Amino acid sequence: MTGNSRYLAEVLKVILPKHKKKEFFLYTNKPIHPVFQNLLGPNTKVVLEPKNIPGPIYLNFILPRRLKQDGVEVFWGTIQMLPFLKLPIPSFVNYHDLNFISAPETMAKWNYWQHKLLSPITMKNADKIFCLSKNTKEEIAAFRPEYEKKCIVVYPGVSKQKVTKTKTIFPKEFFLTVGTLEPRKNINRLVDAFLDFKTKHPKDKNSLIVMGRKGWGEEGEFLYQKLKDSKIQSLGIQFLENPDDATLAEAFKQCKVFFFPSLHEGFGLPLLEAMLEDKRCVASDIPVFKEILSDKCDLYVPPKETKLWTHSFELMSGPKKSRSPKFPAKQWTWEETAKKIEEVLFQ
Numbered sequence: 001m002t003g004n005s006r007y008l009a010e011v012l013k014v015i016l017p018k019h020k021k022k023e024f025f026l027y028t029n030k031p032i033h034p035v036f037q038n039l040l041g042p043n044t045k046v047v048l049e050p051k052n053i054p055g056p057i058y059l060n061f062i063l064p065r066r067l068k069q070d071g072v073e074v075f076w077g078t079i080q081m082l083p084f085l086k087l088p089i090p091s092f093v094n095y096h097d098l099n100f101i102s103a104p105e106t107m108a109k110w111n112y113w114q115h116k117l118l119s120p121i122t123m124k125n126a127d128k129i130f131c132l133s134k135n136t137k138e139e140i141a142a143f144r145p146e147y148e149k150k151c152i153v154v155y156p157g158v159s160k161q162k163v164t165k166t167k168t169i170f171p172k173e174f175f176l177t178v179g180t181l182e183p184r185k186n187i188n189r190l191v192d193a194f195l196d197f198k199t200k201h202p203k204d205k206n207s208l209i210v211m212g213r214k215g216w217g218e219e220g221e222f223l224y225q226k227l228k229d230s231k232i233q234s235l236g237i238q239f240l241e242n243p244d245d246a247t248l249a250e251a252f253k254q255c256k257v258f259f260f261p262s263l264h265e266g267f268g269l270p271l272l273e274a275m276l277e278d279k280r281c282v283a284s285d286i287p288v289f290k291e292i293l294s295d296k297c298d299l300y301v302p303p304k305e306t307k308l309w310t311h312s313f314e315l316m317s318g319p320k321k322s323r324s325p326k327f328p329a330k331q332w333t334w335e336e337t338a339k340k341i342e343e344v345l346f347q
Helices: 003-017 054-067 107-125 136-141 147-150 188-201 216-228 228-235 244-256 271-278 304-314 334-347
Strands: 024-028 044-048 075-077 090-097 128-131 151-153 175-179 206-212 237-241 257-261 281-286 299-301
Touching: 003 090, 003 271, 054 107, 075 299, 090 244, 107 147, 128 136, 128 147, 128 334, 136 147, 136 151, 147 151, 151 281, 151 334, 175 188, 175 244, 188 206, 188 216, 188 237, 188 304, 206 244, 216 281, 228 237, 244 271, 257 271, 271 281, 281 304
Parallel strands: 024 044, 075 090, 090 128, 128 151, 175 206, 175 257, 206 237, 257 281, 281 299
Antiparallel strands: none
16 A cells, blocks of 8 residues: 555545445556455446556546446546546546656656656646645646646545554564655665664664565665665664555554655655654655644654764664654544545535
C-alpha cells in the first residue's frame, strides 16, 4: 500500500456504505490490492481489464469506452490523470504533487514524460482538481494560473489501524523511516547520516529501521543491496521489506522518533501516522511539511545536507519524549476528507 492507495481506500471506506442506492465502478488495468476487495458490496464492481495493456493506452483508449458502455455519469481519476480527450461527463482528478516540475530527477523517465505531456491536458479537462495540500495547489497555480480556480485542497486523514499483533521483534530503542526505495525518498542519505552518527558515537544503542519496498534508480538497486549487507546491519540498520499493516502500525507505536527525509512530497501521510502515535518527527525542510508538523516539537533538516541529518540523530538520541503540544487528531479525519470529496462528486 502506497500513500496514494491508502488515501483512496480510506475515502471509499467512508463513501461507499453511505450511498447504497448509487452504483460504483472501480476501473483498473492491474489486479487490485486486497484492501479494495474488502470494500466491495452489492453496489460496487471492479472492472479489471482482461489483457495486459500499458497504463497510458488503457487510460486514453480503453477506459473511455468502458465508461460509456457502463453508463457512468461521473468520473473520478484517482491517479493524477484523465484521458487526453475530454470525457462527456463531469470529471474530477486527484493531484498529489508536481514532481515533474519540482523534482524531475527523482522520477523514472517514462513516468516523467507521461506527466509532463499529459498534466496540462488533464488540468484542462478536469472540472475540479483535488489537491492533497496547499503546496500542491500553489504549484498548480504557478504552473498553469488559469486552472487555480478549479483546485480544492482536500487533506488526507489518519486513523489507527485495527490490526492483529505482529511477530516482528523490534529493538529496544530505534528510529524509524518509511518509504519506497526510490530517489525522491532520499533514504540513502539518511542511512549514510546514521552510519556517520554511529561512527562518531560507537556506544550508542539506537537502531534505524527502514520499512518499505524496492523501487527504482540508485535508491532502488544500490540502496536495496546496501541494506542487505551484513556489515551495515551490524551497525544497527534493519530493512523490513514490504511490511504488513500490523508490522507497520507496531513500528510507529514503538519507535523513538520518526524520520522523513524526502526531497519532495505531495503531502506526507506517514507523518500523520507517526504523530497519531505521539511521536516527534524529523523531516525535510520543504514547504509541504510546514503544513503538517509543529515547530514546537518537530525538527526540520535541509534534505540534501547529510551532516545535518547526522546532527539530527545526535539531537534525538537521548531519552524518548512525547509530543508537546499533542497532535490534534480530530482535525485530521478521513470522514472530513470524504465529506469534501462527496460535496463535489455528488453535487
